[in-house]
Amino acid sequence: MNVAVLASHEGTTLQAILDACGGGMLDARVVIVISNNADSGAIRRARAADVAHAHLSGRTHPDAEALDRTILGAVDGVATDVILLAGYMKKLGALTLGRYAGRVFNTHPALLPKYGGKGMYGMNVHRAVLAADTPNHSPGGVRRIVHYGFPAWARNLMPQPRLFVSASFGAWPAATAARASPR
16 A cells, blocks of 8 residues: 655654555555655655655745646555654545545644644644543553545444554654554
């Protein structure tokens, strides 16, 4: 399975995916990394892993439709099967969502909207979830996969797998991703 990863910041989730692919735990290949941040860790990680990468943003494409067409062209150009939003802080355009309907997945470390919004990205989210220790966020928090490209009523019927992550595993996510257990 060819995976396009879109990420805005450090790229720790991307690194966990790259490690899982390289270690044979995930039968997939990251074919491109796109970031809206030219200096993101995700771009550095893609470069280090010899994965195609691109900085595509409102800065490179001030017109939203042009940006959407360019993102779509980039993911189509590498035979993408699914798109993974791994800490991507921007909305995808209608063209990309339309072409990849049912094949766009967003990772988020907690149930939205409780741990979403301004400033809630990267380790800030993980720290907030770990500190909360609420019934919906068992000790160590929850990593969720949210489906995009489906009508809202259908998303509510789809499974949203949870991985419970323990703070005792160390820094998230590289040290914890392989040890997280589904519940």
